[in-house]
Each structure stands twice: as structure tokens, then as C-alpha cells.
Amino acid sequence: MRLAVFGAALVFSCAASGQDVAKEIQRYRQMVAEGSPAELFELEGEALWKKAQGPKNGSFERCDLGEGPGVLKGAYAHLPRYFKDADRVMDLEARLLYCMSTLQGRSRDDATARVFGSADRPSEFELLSIYVAGQSRGVRIEPGMAHPKEKASYELGRALFFHRVGAWDFSCASCHGEEGKRIRMQELPVLYKPQYARPVMASWPAYRVSTSQVITLQWRMNDCYRQMRTPEPTFGSETTVALIHFLTATARGETYGGPGNKR
Amino acid sequence: MAAGPMKMRANLGSGFTDVRVLMTHPMETGLRKDPDGKIVPQHFIQNLTVKVNGKTVIDAQISQAVSRNPVFSFRLKGGAKGDKIEVSWLDNHGESAAIEAAVA
Amino acid sequence: MRPSALLVALLASAAWADPTPQEVQQIMQRDFHARGQATMDRLAQDAVQRVCTETQNRPPAELTKSLEADQMKTIVFPEGSLLGDWKRGETIAQSGRGLTWNDKPDDPAGGSCYNCHELSPREMSHGTIGPSLRRFGATRGSGAEVQRYVYGKIYNAKAYNLCSQMPRLGASGTLTAAQIKDLVALLLDPASPVNQ
Amino acid sequence: MNPLRRTLVSLLALAIAKPLAALAAWNKEAFSAKTPGDALKGLGIGNAAPSKDLQIEAPEIAENGAVVPIEISSAIAGTSSLIVMIEKNPFPLTARFDFKEGALPFVKLNVKMGETSDVRVLAEAAGKYYTATKEIKVTIGGCGG
Numbered sequence: 001m002r003l004a005v006f007g008a009a010l011v012f013s014c015a016a017s018g019q020d021v022a023k024e025i026q027r028y029r030q031m032v033a034e035g036s037p038a039e040l041f042e043l044e045g046e047a048l049w050k051k052a053q054g055p056k057n058g059s060f061e062r063c064d065l066g067e068g069p070g071v072l073k074g075a076y077a078h079l080p081r082y083f084k085d086a087d088r089v090m091d092l093e094a095r096l097l098y099c100m101s102t103l104q105g106r107s108r109d110d111a112t113a114r115v116f117g118s119a120d121r122p123s124e125f126e127l128l129s130i131y132v133a134g135q136s137r138g139v140r141i142e143p144g145m146a147h148p149k150e151k152a153s154y155e156l157g158r159a160l161f162f163h164r165v166g167a168w169d170f171s172c173a174s175c176h177g178e179e180g181k182r183i184r185m186q187e188l189p190v191l192y193k194p195q196y197a198r199p200v201m202a203s204w205p206a207y208r209v210s211t212s213q214v215i216t217l218q219w220r221m222n223d224c225y226r227q228m229r230t231p232e233p234t235f236g237s238e239t240t241v242a243l244i245h246f247l248t249a250t251a252r253g254e255t256y257g258g259p260g261n262k263r
Numbered sequence: 264m265a266a267g268p269m270k271m272r273a274n275l276g277s278g279f280t281d282v283r284v285l286m287t288h289p290m291e292t293g294l295r296k297d298p299d300g301k302i303v304p305q306h307f308i309q310n311l312t313v314k315v316n317g318k319t320v321i322d323a324q325i326s327q328a329v330s331r332n333p334v335f336s337f338r339l340k341g342g343a344k345g346d347k348i349e350v351s352w353l354d355n356h357g358e359s360a361a362i363e364a365a366v367a
Numbered sequence: 368m369r370p371s372a373l374l375v376a377l378l379a380s381a382a383w384a385d386p387t388p389q390e391v392q393q394i395m396q397r398d399f400h401a402r403g404q405a406t407m408d409r410l411a412q413d414a415v416q417r418v419c420t421e422t423q424n425r426p427p428a429e430l431t432k433s434l435e436a437d438q439m440k441t442i443v444f445p446e447g448s449l450l451g452d453w454k455r456g457e458t459i460a461q462s463g464r465g466l467t468w469n470d471k472p473d474d475p476a477g478g479s480c481y482n483c484h485e486l487s488p489r490e491m492s493h494g495t496i497g498p499s500l501r502r503f504g505a506t507r508g509s510g511a512e513v514q515r516y517v518y519g520k521i522y523n524a525k526a527y528n529l530c531s532q533m534p535r536l537g538a539s540g541t542l543t544a545a546q547i548k549d550l551v552a553l554l555l556d557p558a559s560p561v562n563q
Numbered sequence: 564m565n566p567l568r569r570t571l572v573s574l575l576a577l578a579i580a581k582p583l584a585a586l587a588a589w590n591k592e593a594f595s596a597k598t599p600g601d602a603l604k605g606l607g608i609g610n611a612a613p614s615k616d617l618q619i620e621a622p623e624i625a626e627n628g629a630v631v632p633i634e635i636s637s638a639i640a641g642t643s644s645l646i647v648m649i650e651k652n653p654f655p656l657t658a659r660f661d662f663k664e665g666a667l668p669f670v671k672l673n674v675k676m677g678e679t680s681d682v683r684v685l686a687e688a689a690g691k692y693y694t695a696t697k698e699i700k701v702t703i704g705g706c707g708g
Contacts, residue, residue: 035334035336036334037285037286037287037332037333037334039270039285040267040268040269040270040285040286040287040332043268043270044267044268119289119331120289209330212330212331212332
């Protein structure tokens with residue numbers, strides 16, 4: 001059945017107009033979002049946050065996400081931001097990686113051995129992300145924009161967004177630069193414009209029903225570059241954080257409403 | 264994936280109680296292959312029971328065609344705040360789990 | 368990109384002092400790693416990518432002309448008819464595989480055509496980044512000149528429109544000459560569903 | 564075992580596993596049937612009358628067959644069971660819900676569909692069977708996500 005479910009390009013009769021198709025797909029997505037099991041992963045993420053592990057046998061309960069050690073309320077909505085202890089701008093996942101090193105004593109190799117998980121076994125970053133992000137529901141999105149390194153990160157992110165590169169000459173704007181465009185049936189938000197970035201950034205990370213997987217922004221950057229036919233961006237690197245920073249800053253002022261649900 | 268946590272909400276609506284229950288379960292069809300090309304054995308919930316204050320109100324039998332990490336919504340007649348709702352499941356491996364919540 | 372968007376982008380870049388494409392390229396060289404067939408040389412921008420990045424896809428006319436002429440020289444036209452098999456072309460148009468770090472280099476690639484274009488009326492799940500190609504051959508005929516244009520456009524779209532968002536499917540090594548001929552047939556063959 | 568199961572889920576589970584297994588009925592014959600007709604036979608259903616009082620709420624097009632949300636309800640007096648069948652699935656019978664005193668004949672769930680198919684719902688009320696169908700088309704979405 002999996003083959004049929006995941007591989008087949010099924011074709012419908014041309015009786016339905018394009019508009020009807022779009023309307024019905026909208027309805028599908030709404031019903032899917034209403035019946036999403038995303039909340040289950042917040043529970044698993046919470047347990048992982050509190051679990052002591054690594055050579056230092058530490059949990060994340062002392063991890064400072066920018067609002068003070070262990071403070072979760074609103075922390076996600078204020079990322080990415082500059083961290084003095086690391087002297088760099090970090091998004092949630094880069095910061096979690098930092099805490100795995102400092103509080104749990106884990107090596108980068110150990111901590112990043114499996115950054116993107118599967119439906120059978122979500123990764124630590126996925127479970128932690130969905131739990132931490134859930135603690136920012138109802139908080140306004142305000143990433144750091146004051147420190148010079150925060151400004152530089154935002155600028156780099158915007159330059160990357162329009163930078164054409166790779167075997168197929170794409171930039172992020174190739175797909176997300178013009179209004180009213182789709183890939184297959186997927187509408188493409190124009191992510192450098194606030195009115196499009198706001199609802200999108202307010203709903204990441206997310207549970208993706210089609211693959212039963214939790215997906216994070218680091219995964220989203222990674223998989224976009226995969227489809228842009230470039231080499232792979234390193235997890236939590238300045239490049240990925242800068243893009244996430246640019247997108248989040250473009251969405252600032254929006255109330256965070258995630259974790260979300262994707263088709 | 265082993266069966267993981269469950270979650271449930273039971274809310275008083277107009278004339279009925281809305282019950283929404285989420286369960287972590289792979290719901291393997293037995294037709295899917297893993298990345299190494301090996302068939303993943305069938306593993307799915309077969310029975311589901313909903314009880315109100317200890318009395319069974321819904322008995323369900325389901326197949327492997329229910330989606331992974333199943334989510335069900337049910338409606339119970341009337342109801343009152345504090346009514347105890349219990350949902351339990353049993354799968355084809357004999358594993359089971361249950362969750363309880365009070366109507367809010 | 369529409370003029371207003373360009374203006375916004377230019378104004379913004381003046382205010383914030385954007386990193387140059389060269390600086391971005393250096394940072395990417397540091398932050399990316401090769402994986403599978405996606406090797407690090409793919410991060411080096413060629414002249415087309417650099418000019419289109421620098422000018423927000425609005426290169427000056429003269430530069431456009433000379434770069435398009437350079438791109439035209441990359442196109443290798445096979446001898447004889449350029450019309451392949453539209454049925455195979457439909458399969459190639461449906462497939463979005465090829466050149467990513469998790470595609471196997473020996474597996475046949477696709478053209479990803481339906482991701483951006485409407486083609487056969489039987490496939491409703493099509494993108495809109497590129498123009499609709501419905502009845503492409505029915506309205507233009509399928510003569511030698513049209514065949515050559517379609518083959519060339521698929522092989523290297525940048526030879527015809529420098530900052531087009533369409534990949535250079537032949538020049539990048541994504542599709543073989545035989546595959547491109549099958550796509551030409553999908554667009555031009557009177558029997559192809561595209562022309563029904 | 565996931566520690567959450569010990570902490571978050573009230574684990575009567577192990578205690579009740581055996582009695583539940585003993586009590587639970589799962590109609591193997593009907594669930595193993597490969598055609599809708601054989602599934603009906605397995606369920607002991609002969610005739611079912613079409614009914615407008617049997618509602619199927621579902622999108623006409625599903626972007627992904629792995630998760631298709633379906634809401635079913637019956638306005639037929641005395642409805643005691645609702646049955647869901649996906650006619651073109653390898654094993655059409657998908658679920659059977661038996662409602663006792665205290666439950667309304669309503670359920671919402673997500674199902675897997677291998678391809679575009681009619682979804683058939685049957686209701687049992689006072690020993691009689693009623694039926695309704697809805698076609699759901701299954702397609703693929705964007706190239707990425």
C-alpha cells in the first residue's frame with residue numbers, strides 16, 4: 001500500500017475546475033490540522049527536556065534559551081538572537097546543540113549524529129523543538145535585531161535568500177519570490193514579504209501528517225537546499241541561522257501560534 | 264516505534280460531550296518496506312473502548328488502514344463536568360494502553 | 368520580479384549594506400559540505416548566476432546579449448529529427464528526481480516539468496511558476512524550427528532569457544539528449560495529450 | 564519502553580491487558596476480506612438501503628492518501644453501529660464502531676487510502692442496515708514541503 005500511497009501520481013478527471021480543486025484541498029488541509037496528533041510530541045519533548053544524559057549527566061532544565069536558565073515561556077518567539085556566552089547568533093536548534101555540549105558534555109559528533117529523525121523515531125532536536133516552541137504560543141515574534149551580530153545575521157540571511165547558486169541556478173526567491181505561484185498544488189508564500197512570512201513563521205516547527213514526522217526549521221533549510229541541488233548546509237551553521245533569522249525578522253510582530261500542522 | 268503516550272480532552276458541548284483522543288502508534292500495514300527493503304511486520308491497534316464512569320459506551324474494531332498516530336473524536340450524550348472518561352486500546356501484538364480524563 | 372519589489376530590495380540593500388555575492392559564496396563554502404553527488408564546486412557562481420544575483424534578475428541589455436550568446440554556444444543539437452516519444456516524455460515531465468545529494472547518480476533524472484508548468488490536461492496537480500504549456504504544439508506547429516527552439520530552451524533556458532528561473536536541464540547534465548527529445552515530443556507531437 | 568507510558572499514561576494497561584484481550588472481539592474474517600462484498604459477508608450484512616440520514620463529511624480531494632480525515636454521523640433513530648469501508652483499499656473494511664446507551668452515532672478519524680476510491684459507510688439500526696458513499700480523490704502535493 002505504501003507504494004501506492006506515496007509513489008503514485010494520480011490523475012483526476014478534468015471535470016473539476018482549478019478553483020474547485022484549490023478549495024477542496026484547502027478543506028482537506030483544515031480537516032487534517034483539526035485531527036493532528038502534534039500534541040503527542042510535545043509530551044515526548046517535555047520528557048526529553050527533563051532527562052539527564054551525556055557524560056555530565058545533565059538535563060536541559062538549566063539551558064538558557066535567552067530568557068534565563070530554564071526559562072521556556074516566550075523563549076522561542078525571541079529567537080534567533082545573539083548569545084554572549086557563545087559570541088554568536090543562534091536559532092533554537094543551534095542553541096539546543098550548545099546546551100548538549102555545555103550541560104550534557106556531549107561532543108558535536110555525538111549530538112548531531114541524528115539531527116533529522118523518522119516517523120518511527122523523531123530526533124532529539126525535533127521533539128525538543130516542538131516542546132520548546134509550544135511554550136511560546138500566544139507570544140509575539142520578536143527575534144534579536146539590536147546587537148551588531150544580529151544585524152549582520154539578518155543581512156546575510158537576506159543576501160542568501162536572493163543568492164542564485166547550485167546545479168539548477170535557484171535562489172530561495174526562485175520559488176518564494178513572486179505572488180500567486182505554486183509548485184504542483186502547493187502554494188508558495190513570498191517569504192521576504194511580511195504578510196506572507198507572518199503566518200508561515202508562526203507555525204514552525206510542525207507536524208507533517210503525510211510523513212507522520214515532526215519537522216523543524218533547520219530541516220526546512222536543509223531540504224530546500226537539497227532541492228536547490230547544492231551541497232548540504234551544516235546543521236546549525238551561521239548560514240542556516242541567518243536565513244531563519246531573516247525569515248523570522250520578516251514575520252516579527254505576529255503572534256506565535258504553533259507548533260503547526262503541514263499536509 | 265513502540266506505542267508512546269496518549270492524550271485526551273473531554274469538553275461539554277451543547278447537549279453532548281466532545282471527546283478527542285490521540286494515541287501514538289505506528290499502525291503498520293505489513294505491506295511497507297523499511298529502507299533496507301525488509302517488510303515491516305503488521306502492527307496495529309485492533310480494539311478501542313470508551314467508558315464513562317466505568318460503563319462501556321463505545322466498542323470499536325479497527326484495521327491497519329487507520330492512519331499512523333490515530334486521532335478519534337466521539338460524542339457522548341449529555342454528560343456533566345467531572346464525569347470520568349476512559350479510553351483504552353489493544354493491538355495485534357497484545358500491547359495495550361489506557362488514559363483517563365474528567366469532563367471539563 | 369516586479370519593479371516595486373526590485374525597488375524595495377534595492378532600497379533595503381542600500382540601507383543595510385548587503386554582503387556581496389562573493390562574500391556570501393565564501394560563507395557558504397565554509398558552512399556547506401559535499402554530500403553524495405552534490406559536490407562543493409556547485410557553490411561557485413558562474414557568470415549567469417552572479418549577474419542575475421547582483422542585478423536582482425534585471426541585467427543591463429548589453430551584458431544580457433553577450434551572456435545569452437555564450438549560453439547559446441553550450442547547446443549541442445543532435446542530428447536529424449528532435450521529436451522523441453511523447454509517452455516517455457510524460458514520465459520524464461512527471462519526475463522530480465536528479466542531481467540532489469540523495470539521488471543515486473546512475474538513476475535516470477526527471478525534468479520536474481509539472482512542478483512549474485501545466486502540460487497534459489489529465490494532470491491537474493501542476494505548478495504555475497512557469498507559463499502554461501497546454502496546446503503548445505497545436506498552436507505553434509511541430510516543424511523543424513519549433514523543434515529546435517524547444518530543444519534549445521530545455522537544454523539551456525538561459526540562452527533565451529538570461530535570468531529565467533528554469534534550470535539548464537541539458538547544460539547542467541540533468542537530462543540526456545534522448546530525454547530532451549522525448550520532452551520535445553511531449554510538447555509538439557500532435558498525438559501528445561498536451562495538444563488535445 | 565518509553566518512560567512516558569509509566570508517567571503520563573495511567574497504566575492500568577498491563578493490569579487490564581489480559582482481560583481486555585480475552586473480551587475483545589476482532590472480526591478477522593471481515594477485516595481480511597479483499598473485496599467490499601466479502602467484507603459485508605464477513606459482517607453478516609445482506610441488504611443495506613441507501614440513506615440520506617447517513618452523513619459523510621470529508622474533503623473531495625486528499626493531498627495525501629496516508630491521512631484522509633473522515634467524519635461520519637447518523638440521524639437514523641436507534642443507530643447502534645457505524646461501519647467504514649474504503650472500497651479500493653487492499654482490505655476494504657477499515658472500522659466498526661458499536662455505540663451503546665450514552666454515546667451518539669458520531670465518529671471522526673483519519674484513514675489511509677491507496678488510491679482514489681468510494682468510501683462507504685454503513686449504519687445498523689434496529690437490525691436493519693443503511694448505507695451512503697462518497698468518492699474521495701487522492702493526489703500528490705508539492706515537490707517538497
